[in-house]
Amino acid sequence: MSLAQNYIARIVARETDPINQARILMLFYLIIAYTFFSLCLIFAYAYNHQNLQLTRASIIFCSAILLLVAIYFANIWKPVTHTILILLTILGVWGNLMIFVHGVNVATLQYIWLASALGFYMLGSRWGWFYAIVNIIPVLIDGAFTNKSYFFLSSMPQAVTRPVHIFVITFDFFLIIFLHYFFFKSFKRNFVKLNDTKNELNAANKKLNRTLTEVEQLANARMNFLSTMSHELRTPLNGVIGLTNALLSQDPRKDQEETLSILKFSAENLLTLVNDILDFNKLDSEKVELENTPFNLAWLVENIYASIKIKALEKQLDFKLEIAEDLKNKRLYGDPTRLTQVLLNLLNNAIKFTEKGFVKLSCVNLEQSNNQVKVGFIIEDTGIGIEESRQKSVFEAFAQASASINRNYGGTGLGLSIVKKVLDLYDTSIQLKSNLGKGTTFSFNITFPFETMALDDNNNGLQQGLSKNDLSALKILVVEDNAINILVMRKTLNKHGIEPDVAENGKIALDMLGRNHYDVILMDLHMPEMGGYEATQLIRALTDPIKANVPIIALTATVSNQVIEEVLSVGMNGYLSKPFHPQDLFTALQKFIQE
Structure with missing residues (x-):
């Protein structure tokens, strides 16, 4: 049994398409069945001395043996199928009409059915139609003409004993049923397998989507963490760098200048580190x-x-x-x-x-x-x-x-x-x-x-503005809640003769803007009671057009594309990231002088 299974497995393994594997297996079983069927007929016809039927059965037996060899050694299952269909047409349908039956009987109809099914299942629709038509045409001609001498050769119809006739008809019915059963079973098995594969693929896709969502959430959490850490690091760095710049501008002693320079250098190196990590992650997220x-x-x-x-x-x-x-x-x-x-x-x-x-x-x-x-x-x-x-x-x-x-x-x-x-x-x-x-x-x-x-x-433009160093006439409102940052802003602006007003949150800023005129507002984003976003929206909604259009520059320690978009979307004119270089602030202020 294992030898036969290995034999069959070697034949089927040559094809990767599961449908073709089913076709080869079905063809193999069909030839095996016809080998034993024809061998039984040989003994029956020899015993009854029916030489013409014996010749047909012998041709079928020898052809079956040769076709088994061809499938095993040459793997030419399609030519073998054509050979079987040609033999079935000539020896079965046409042979019954012209030699053995001189008409159409049950066996003839079975052969037509068998040839049509085998042609469609094994070779596809084109060859299926061809073999169906080739087998049906002689039956139609036989039914259309009463004079059947067109089909007859010199021999008379051949008599067949009842047991042999019942055996042939039963075998043909069995083959017809087997063809439909086997091909449907293979088709169903492959359909179920395909459906299972589809379900597995859908499950894998859902799992992959969940994984991608988790990865995206992790990436967003990482970016949020880095943005938060950036804000928390930038805020004290703004104080360190800002106050260092202020002290360096006050003509310190040589030893103090050296100490302050080292302090500034260290703080700026730390700022560079923070900026690099944040920039790398922004670029790595491919959202830039x-x-x-x-x-x-x-x-x-x-x-x-x-x-x-x-x-x-x-x-x-x-x-x-x-x-x-x-x-x-x-x-x-x-x-x-x-x-x-x-x-x-x-x-x-x-x-x-x-x-x-x-x-x-x-x-x-x-x-x-x-x-x-x-x-x-x-x-x-x-x-x-x-x-x-x-x-x-x-x-x-x-x-x-x-x-x-x-x-x-x-x-x-x-x-x-x-x-x-x-x-x-x-x-x-x-x-x-x-x-x-x-x-x-x-x-x-x-x-x-x-x-x-x-x-x-x-x-013209900014270069012309850079030459205008007199900013003392500017009336500036600093909206900031951090005491160190307020001190840095005061000292930085005092250097150019500007004495700013200070509001600790957006609500106070609105009250002060209602009472005074300001040329520029430097607005922090995150403050108690009212933050910079809400304050800006309320300022832009004021009825006084001059105050509603006052230039607002965001001062933020959180730097990301999202923050920049939000800053501009609420109506702010620009932004400076903390800590900032004093010259960057003055360049922005000079721009508004020109405007």
Whole structure:
């Protein structure tokens, strides 16, 4: 029994389609049945000396043996099926009509039924129709003509004994029933299996969706946690950095200045760490989109250069800046904030890892069309360099060029990862060339839409505002509940001769605005009784158009895309993240002077 099962399994295993496997198995059982059936008929016809029937039974027996061999060794089940159908048509239907019966009997009808079912089940609809028609046509002709000599050969109808006739009819009925039963059973089994697979797939999809929801919730919880921690860290850092800046501006003694500089340096390094982690997570969440705002590249780069030049001078480095002349009169459209982030990360790294020599930033016009310009950015240094085996990994999160880098220079290893993610948003990449001990060059290209500015545009806008240092006439309301932050704001604004009014929450701010006129309101977002969002909405709803349209700048230690969108959606004019550099505050105030 196991030998037969192995024999059958080897035949079926050659097909991967479960329907074809069922067809092969059905065909195999059919041939086996016909082998024994024809063998029984051979003995019966030989015993009754019915030579013509004996010849037909012998042909069927020999064909069955050959077809079994063909299936097993050649795996040609479709040609075998055609062979069976041809034999069934010729020896069964046409043979009965012309030789054995000279008409249509029950066995003839069984053969037609068997051929039609076998053709459809084994070979599909096209061949099924073909064999059905080929077997039905002679019966229709036989019924249409009374003169049947068209079908007769020289022999007379052949007599068959009753037991043999009953055996043949019973066997044919059995085969017809078997074909329907077997194919339906296989079809049902595969349908049930398919339905089970579908149910399993649906269950897996539901489980996957639950997992994705949990992962998304975890990611949101992580972002919320980081935003909360960022707010809690930024608030005291705002006090430390703000008061340090205020003390440094009051002509301290040399020893005090050194202490304050170290304090400021440490606090700013901590702030950089917080910013890097928050930025990395925002970029990693793939929810960041680039802005498309106009900016002047030369002005942007010159301000970046000015903001970090002092770091290069402290290390006695030659800090060089080159900007192509044909870029200076162009107004580009892009995300200046993200571009600034990329350049600051690369330049700060270059200065940090260079002990002597130079650091250079170059901006070149690589290619220009009617409305687009491809700008090449190159940052070179003569620093410690990066060994070749580590040059790919430095762009990974928390990775640094060597284990000693963190000990000697500090840092999180997130800077270059952030650079790569921002440039991915720009659909560009960064190239790195470095020689250990000789220096490193980073370069990348960004294509910006642009328009040409008038020659005097460069002297207008924010640059013109930067020259206006007299802010003492501004009437400013600071809405803030944290005492340290209030002290920082007072000292920062006092430096420019501004004595601000202070409101501890939004409700008090509304009362004070009702009694006084203010040029600008610096609004904290989270305060007791009434926060900055609600206060802003109520201010914008005032009937007095001047007071309703007073410029409001959000001051927040929570920095995220959602917060920025909410700030702008309630009617605020802009925002500053705590802690902020005093110059950033004055630049924003100068902007409103011009307006």
